[in-house]
Amino acid sequence: xxxxxxxxxxxxxxxxxxxxxxxxxxxxxxxxxxxxxxxxxxxxxxxxxxxxxxxxxxxxxxxxxxxxxxxxxxxxxxxxxxxxxxxxxxxxxxxxxxxxxxxxxxxxxxxxxx
Amino acid sequence: xxxxxxxxxxxxxxxxxxxxxxxxxxxxxxxxxxxxxxxxxxxxxxxxxxxxxxxxxxxxxxxxxxxxxxxxxxxxxxxxxxxxxxxxxxxxxxxxxxxxxxxxxxxxxxxxx
Numbered sequence: 116x117x118x119x120x121x122x123x124x125x126x127x128x129x130x131x132x133x134x135x136x137x138x139x140x141x142x143x144x145x146x147x148x149x150x151x152x153x154x155x156x157x158x159x160x161x162x163x164x165x166x167x168x169x170x171x172x173x174x175x176x177x178x179x180x181x182x183x184x185x186x187x188x189x190x191x192x193x194x195x196x197x198x199x200x201x202x203x204x205x206x207x208x209x210x211x212x213x214x215x216x217x218x219x220x221x222x223x224x225x226x227x228x229x
Numbered sequence: 230x231x232x233x234x235x236x237x238x239x240x241x242x243x244x245x246x247x248x249x250x251x252x253x254x255x256x257x258x259x260x261x262x263x264x265x266x267x268x269x270x271x272x273x274x275x276x277x278x279x280x281x282x283x284x285x286x287x288x289x290x291x292x293x294x295x296x297x298x299x300x301x302x303x304x305x306x307x308x309x310x311x312x313x314x315x316x317x318x319x320x321x322x323x324x325x326x327x328x329x330x331x332x333x334x335x336x337x338x339x340x341x342x
Contacts, residue, residue: 147329158321158335159272161230166329205271209329216262216287217331219271 117142117208119220127226130198136191136223138180138206146208148189149217150180153203162204165189166211176200201227231256231324233334241340242312249308250337252322257302262331263295266319275320278305312341 118141128134140146150162163174170182180191189206206220232255242248252261263275276284276297284297299305309316319336326332 149330151333159323159333161330161332164330211329216274216277217272219273221271 117146117210117218119206119208119218121206121220121223123223124221125224125226127228128196130227130229131195133194134192134196134200134225136204136206136225138189138191138220140187140189140206140208142187142208142210145211147211148180148182149207149209150174150178150189150191151205151207151219153205153222155202159205162191196225196227198227198229200225230330231258231326231332233322233324233332235320235322235334235337237337238335239338239340241342243342244313246312247308247310248312248339249306250320250322250339252305252307252334254303254324258324258326259302260325261299261305262323262325263297263305263307264321264323264333266321266336268317272321275307309339312339314341317341 120139148165151159152162153159163172165172165182173179178193203222203224205222207217209217234253236251261278264272266272274287275290276286278284278297278299280299280302296308317340319338321336323331323333
């Protein structure tokens with residue numbers, strides 16, 4: 116079975132500062148990895164994904180995540196955050212052997228202040 | 230990406246009653262999923278609903294409490310039966326696009342009093 120650990124329940128940062136949201140996973144098989152974002156009072160939106168190929172994946176709004184197999188991590192980073200990035204971020208994993216259910220981490224609340 | 234709508238967007242229900250949540254997708258999809266997000270917590274999968282077969286429930290969730298229908302490839306319903314305050318949550322449906330990505334509906338915010 117897979118599991119996902121997001122150690123930071125909340126990350127406060129100032130606007131224009133860099134941020135890293137940590138995600139570690141556990142699995143006995145190869146996995147696909149995802150980051151979802153949930154803005155206040157909204158549903159989940161897919162932010163970025165790693166399926167195969169380059170271990171560094173990017174989103175259209177400046178976030179990036181790097182898949183590190185040896186460390187079983189998929190940390191999310193942004194070099195300069197905006198107030199509008201304030202949201203809950205969820206890391207999720209699924210096995211890559213045909214579709215399997217998504218397993219979510221507990222989420223990290225990113226709080227960006229001016 | 231699929232566009233998903235849910236009805237109702239929110240509801241306040243009394244203990245002991247039932248609520249049926251609808252999920253509509255703008256394209257045909259094989260796999261639909263129902264999740265629960267309790268206040269301040271992550272998402273937990275309730276069940277997987279494939280058209281033409283019985284829903285598959287995760288550990289801790291049973292059909293009598295959360296009956297699911299999947300009459301066609303664009304629609305599904307989840308019923309929360311005999312509700313108690315512990316059922317107060319956001320209920321989300323999602324679909325898988327064939328490329329291992331899941332797209333989520335906006336959710337139904339349920340409060341049980």
